[in-house]
Amino acid sequence: EPEVTQTPSHQVTQMGQEVILRCVPISNHLYFYWYRQILGQKVEFLVSFYNNEISEKSEIFDDQFSVERPDGSNFTLKIRSTKLEDSAMYFCASSGGVADYGYTFGSGTRLTVV
Amino acid sequence: AQSVTQLDSQVPVFEEAPVELRCNYSSSVSVYLFWYVQYPNQGLQLLLKYLSGSTLVESINGFEAEFNKSQTSFHLRKPSVHISDTAEYFCAVSERSSASKIIFGSGTRLSIRP
Numbered sequence: 562e563p564e565v566t567q568t569p570s571h572q573v574t575q576m577g578q579e580v581i582l583r584c585v586p587i588s589n590h591l592y593f594y595w596y597r598q599i600l601g602q603k604v605e606f607l608v609s610f611y612n613n614e615i616s617e618k619s620e621i622f623d624d625q626f627s628v629e630r631p632d633g634s635n636f637t638l639k640i641r642s643t644k645l646e647d648s649a650m651y652f653c654a655s656s657g658g659v660a661d662y663g664y665t666f667g668s669g670t671r672l673t674v675v
Numbered sequence: 676a677q678s679v680t681q682l683d684s685q686v687p688v689f690e691e692a693p694v695e696l697r698c699n700y701s702s703s704v705s706v707y708l709f710w711y712v713q714y715p716n717q718g719l720q721l722l723l724k725y726l727s728g729s730t731l732v733e734s735i736n737g738f739e740a741e742f743n744k745s746q747t748s749f750h751l752r753k754p755s756v757h758i759s760d761t762a763e764y765f766c767a768v769s770e771r772s773s774a775s776k777i778i779f780g781s782g783t784r785l786s787i788r789p
């Protein structure tokens with residue numbers, strides 16, 4: 562069964578450093594998403610991306626965050642200057658375009674900011 | 676905007692007992708509904724989804740959920756749980772349009788006692 566692949570599985574970074582989280586969505590999917598889950602809390606929407614541009618973003622997705630699809634397969638989330646409160650599990654998801662295909666999530670990247 | 680309420684943060688049950696995890700949603704537009712499961716230290720897996728048609732949907736591992744439009748509910752049930760069902764269960768909703776983001780509830784931790 563097709564999978565969404567995220568790397569790395571765990572990243573530790575110092576406060577103020579830039580991090581890039583990587584995702585390889587399912588190849589024929591058109592819509593891509595990032596979500597985060599702070600430890601013990603709910604899964605929160607960050608951003609959706611379609612046709613090489615952001616289609617929607619949440620209040621969490623401020624100027625410190627950016628997304629990019631640099632080639633035909635990767636979808637990245639960049640945090641420019643990490644804060645302690647950015648520590649969370651970050652999930653990438655992709656969708657075929659309608660909910661009928663379902664939203665497939667990756668296994669996540671655990672980001673720890675120290 | 677949509678929202679999801681999972682009233683029970685934790686549900687402890689004995690093995691082979693029935694279980695119901697409650698989910699209510701709020702939306703001004705028609706929605707799709709989902710249940711995702713997160714096993715310890717793993718990502719989010721789609722358990723089942725309601726898109727249209729029969730209001731009762733089933734998963735391959737014995738869970739079922741029923742869409743009740745009048746009560747705006749999508750409760751998850753299983754007649755007999757197994758130790759392996761121990762996980763966090765998230766109810767989620769999305770607008771009935773292509774590429775709409777998913778909004779998650781706060782999750783219900785299902786713990787199974789032998």
